[in-house]
Amino acid sequence: MLEIKNIKKSFGGVKAIKGSDFIIEKNKVTALIGPNGAGKTTLFDIIAGLTRPDEGHIIFEEKDITKKEPHKIANLGISRTFQQVRLFKNLTILDHLQMVEDNKDMGLLKNIFTNKKRSDKKYEQVLENFGIKRTLDTYISDLSYGQRKLLQIAMTLEKSHKLLMLDEPVAGVNKVIQSDIENLLLKLKEENETILLIDHDMEFVRKLADHVIALDAGVVICEGTPDKVLKNKKVLEAYLGE
Amino acid sequence: MPKKLGIVIAGLALFLLIGGGCTRTDAPADVSTDTDAPVEDTSPIKLGWLGPLTGDVSSVGTADREAAELAVTEINEAGGINGRMLEVTYEDGFCEGKTALAGGTKLINVDEVVAIVGGFCSGETLAVAPSAEEKHVVMLSPGSTAPSVTEAGDYIFRVVPSDGFQGKYAAEFVYNTLEKKKVAIVYAITDYAEGLANVFEEEYKKLGGEIVVKDSFLQESRDLKAQLTKVKNSEAEVLYFPTYTEAGVVGFKQAEELDLGIQILGPETLSDEKLVTAQGAEGTLYTVPVSNESEAFKTKFLEETGRDDMPVYASQTYDAVKILAQVIESVGTNGEDIKNELYNVKNYEGVSGMIGFDENGDLTSAEYKVMIIKDGKSEDYTK
Amino acid sequence: MFFQLLINGLIAGSIYALIASGFSIIYTTNKFVHFAHGSTATVAAYFLYWIFSNFGLPLYLVFPLTILIAALFGFLVHLLIYLPLKKRKSSSVILLIASLALMAFFDNLMQLLFGADVKILSIFPHGKGIEILGAYITPIQIVILIVVLLLFFGLWAFSKYSKLGKIMRAVSDNPELAKTTGINSIRVQHWSFVIGSAIAGLAGILIALEHNIEPAMGTHLMIQGFTAAVIGGVTSIPGSIVGAYVLGLTENFGIWFLPSGYKSAIAFVLLLIFLIIRPQGIFGINQGNRDQKM
Known part of the structure; x- marks a missing residue:
């Protein structure tokens, strides 16, 4: 479904990604692992269109999306979270959930006059599913870190998507929430969602991933089943050597 | 700006x-x-x-x-x-x-x-x-x-002449000729207008009159409603209004809109054509220095410049x-x-009158008269 | 006197509101101070004057045309000046400086083309105001009040109910994040300039009718407009209108006791008070105590 072809990216002389080539298969959970600075988040940014690569192509469902605008890529069905939770400080939970609905039509008139009032019940259900025990009109600034992380994932899911890109979905949360998120992702896996995951927790990766890709400086050093990759000598060296 | x-x-x-x-x-x-041979300087x-x-x-x-x-x-x-x-x-x-x-x-x-x-x-x-x-x-x-x-x-x-003369003349005019005893002064914050306002106040009080409001505005102000509202709310019978043109236009307009209802008197700046023809100017009085202007000069000037009126x-x-x-x-x-x-x-016969300087470089005397604005024109005021 | 001061305050507040609301839309979406907003109103006013003096077009055409020109002006300023700067990752300070340069340029251009003297727009008959409860108000002033009231309700509804209003706030908060949720941030920013500048065009028309036209007319009002936006809360568009009335009324009741020359000082004092005590304004959202790692 998603092809990364020979992506190269430097930041002011530092070669962050030296040449990345791999494929993400549909309906599978793929994990990207690698030491810090391996270029994982950079790759996410390139895929989402927030950064342009120096060389190479990203092909999504047979379309070359390398040079597309981020909002167009999002509307093609790529939905992502950020490593450090990003939400709109001045808006409420309800605003966020409403916002991810159908942004294809940016026509001014439609957005001023049409007030697609979905019933709040739908959104309250979402909150319940995610275990977010707050009301819809709560401002983001009043949520705890864990709740924000949950909401971010909720938003990413609520948005119509074909590919989910999750950047360290359980980083920085307590065990309870981590386990909630794990269960959620397992459920999504059962529902055959296509997920691309970045994470450092090897147990988590082992449980979830169908396929693991290990990167170092953006270059694939090993890929395969979780068992195979996590025992690979080169991979262990890369991690220990950091 | x-x-x-x-x-x-x-x-x-x-x-x-x-x-x-x-x-x-x-x-x-x-x-x-030059101590050398005297050369004709033709520069x-x-x-x-x-x-x-x-x-x-x-x-x-x-x-x-x-x-x-x-x-x-x-x-x-x-x-x-x-x-x-x-x-x-x-x-x-x-x-x-x-x-x-x-x-x-x-x-x-x-x-x-x-x-x-x-x-x-x-x-x-x-x-x-x-x-x-x-x-x-x-x-x-x-x-x-x-x-x-x-x-x-x-x-x-x-x-x-110094406005020391004009302010005094105006105060005497209001008290003696118009026979009004309560005046509001609204002036532009400039050397010129402030000078007049202060002289007027001093002289008017000496005569026994009362200044019920004294308020000011910036020359670039384009809204004088605040000041005019105060005047309207006071017992003033006359408004003394030393100002330059643009703020003057605003003042006239808003005085009419607010129905100020009292006589407005100003100095010679009110003779500007833009003010004389402005909305709300009808009936306004202003003092001007008497120019014993020679008719000959007036004719020549109007002819040479193609103008209709003598500018102040x-x-x-x-x-x-x-x-x-x-x-x-x-x-x-x-x-x-x-x-x-x-x-x-001391006795230069100029086209504006007899000119002589005192020890301060001021004119030794001054004469004024009052004009009235009627139908967009200025006329001599006769009681 | 009370009622006259009240009316004076409401009229002053309405005029500030016209400038503040357009400015607020642009500021809340783009998060930098677009000082040249005042110039948009000035350009609109001069355009109106030019059309009115040279072509015998009917008013119902001229007024909307002026507003369109103002919207176009704002759009082009964003497209040709601000956007290229933003693409180069210019900070909001740089954008502010650019806006000051634009303000100086266009104010001067108007002066060059039309002269520095005040132009009077004699479209409607002038005269004594209408008396209400011992106070006077002119027809144009009544029109201004009604227009601003309508504008207030329109903007309030827009803010609360329309998706675009929320999208604008999202874009202002985090344009990158907005993009990843599928929002075309740049287009939203364009719309903010179009709408905000259209309102400035409306402001230019009404101010021209009430106060006449001169090169610095819009820019002079920016100080009060900006203050009104701060008082009302820079994240609240309808709040800026409320802030404008607070300012207008405070100024006009304030001079009951003080010499009228202090009117502008009142604006500055209010601005300072709010910046120190309640920087988010009356309607602004308190950013909360949690550490913001966003």
């Missing part, structure tokens, strides 16, 4: 660049004191002119510039000053201190003029006076009437140029000599 800033910056830049290098010295500039004599060519009072400023040009043409056609042609450099004072200072400083230090006809507005004159004093350049103003100009310096003269202070401007030319002709181009000779002028 931005244009003013641009001019100030440009003026200051020029001043710094060139003024630093070649400041004016006090040594006499004309050739006649032109340079005068400066400083007045509002743009801004609030520009309609008056540009008209008076034409009066100066008329005088210059006449002088040069008659052979110039001792065979030397007269040249005038015109600088814009915008009727306010900062811009005038830049223009005046340029005239003094860059153009090195022999004397300055100007400033026109009192704020202009007062801003440039210190530099003129220091560099011994005479300023002869055709329009600065603020009382404070009297003390502005030895080198500062004017062919218009045109004859004074004309006189200022002529007086300076005459003085330079007899004593030369040295600033100090010019200054000293001016104090000797």
Whole structure:
């Protein structure tokens, strides 16, 4: 479904990604692992269109999306979270959930006059599913870190998507929430969602991933089943050597 | 505002660049004191002119510039000053201190003029006076009437009377002629208007009248409702309104809209055509200095310039140029000599009347009359 | 006197509101101070004057045309000046400086083309005001009040109910994040300039009718407009209108006791008070105590 072809990216002389080539298969959970600075988040940014690569192509469902605008890529069905939770400080939970609905039509008139009032019940259900025990009109600034992380994932899911890109979905949360998120992702896996995951927790990766890709400086050093990759000598060296 | 800033910056830049290098010295500039063989100096004599060519009072400023040009043409056609042609450099004072200072400083230090006809507005004159004093350049103003100009310096003269006279005249007019005992004063925060307001207040109180409101506004104000509301709410029977044109237009309009209902009296600035024809001006009175203007001059001026009405202070401007030319002709181009000779002028028959300077460089006497605005025109007021 | 001061305050507040609301829309979406907003109103006013003086077009055409021109002006300023700067990752300070340069340029251009003297627009007959409860108000002033009231309700509804209003706030908060949720941030920013500048055009028309036209007219009002936006809360568009009335009324009742020359000082004092005590304004959202790692 998603092809990364020979992506190269430097930041002011530092070669962050030296040449990345791999494929993400549909309906599978793929994990990207690698030491810090391996270029994982950079790759996410390139895929989402927030950064342009120096060389190479990203092909999504047979379309070359390398040079597309981020909002167009999002509307093609790529939905992502950020490593450090990003939400709109001045808006409420309800605003966020409403916002991810159908942004294809940016026509001014439609957005001023049409007030697609979905019933709040739908959104309250979402909150319940995610275990977010707050009301819809709560401002983001009043949520705890864990709740924000949950909401971010909720938003990413609520948005119509074909590919989910999750950047360290359980980083920085307590065990309870981590386990909630794990269960959620397992459920999504059962529902055959296509997920691309970045994470450092090897147990988590082992449980979830169908396929693991290990990167170092953006270059694939090993890929395969979780068992195979996590025992690979080169991979262990890369991690220990950091 | 931005244009003013641009001019100030440009003026200051020029001043710094060139003024630093070649400041004016006090040594006499004309050739006649040269001890070598006397060579005829035929270079032109340079005068400066400083007045509002743009801004609030520009309609008056540009008209008076034409009066100066008329005088210059006449002088040069008659052979110039001792065979030397007269040249005038015109600088814009915008009727306010900062811009005038830049223009005046340029005239003094860059153009090195022999004397300055100007400033026109009192704020202009007062801003440039210190530099003129220091560099011994005479300023002869055709329009600065603020009382404070009297003390502005030895080198500062004017062919218009101090408003010390006009304010007093206005106060007496209100108390004695209009027989009103309570007045509100609303004035523009400028040297000119503030001067008038203070003189009026002092004189009116001396007569026994009461000032029930005294309020002010910035010259660039375009909303005087606050001040007018206070006046309306008071017991004032007359509003004394010293202001320049643009704020005056606003005042008239809003006074009508608020139904102020009392007589408005102002000074000679209200003679500006823009004010006379403005909404709400009907019935307004204003004082003007009596110009014993020669009919001959009036005819000639209106013919030469194609205008329909005599702008205020045109004859004074004309006189200022002529007086300076005459003085330079007899004593030369040295600033100090010019200054000293001016104090000797006691009975010059100018087109604006008889001119004589007292020890402060002020006119020795003044005469005023009252005008009324009717149907967009000014007429003599008769009770 | 009370009622006259009240009316004076409401009229002053309405005029500030016209400038503040357009400015607020642009500021809340783009998060930098677009000082040249005042110039948009000025350009609109001069355009109106030019059309009115030279072509005999009917008013119902001229007024909407002026508003369109203002919207176009704002759009082009964003497209040609601000957007290229933003693409180069210029900070909001740089954008502010650019806006000051634009303000100086256009104010001067108007002065160059039309002269520095005040132009009077004699479209409607002038005269004594209508008396209400011992106070006077003119027809144009009544129109201004009604227009601003309508504008207030329109903007309030827009803010609360329309998706675009929320999208604008999202874009202002985090344009990158907005993009990843599928929002075309740049287009939203364009719309903010179009709508905000259209309101400035409306402001230019009404101010021209009430106060006449001169080169610095819009820019002079920016100080009060900006203050009104701060008082009302810079994240609240309808709040800026409320802030404008607070300012207008405070100014006009304030001078009951003080010499009228202090009117502008009141604006500055109010601005300072709010910046120190309640920087988010009356309607602004308190950013909360949690550490913001966003």
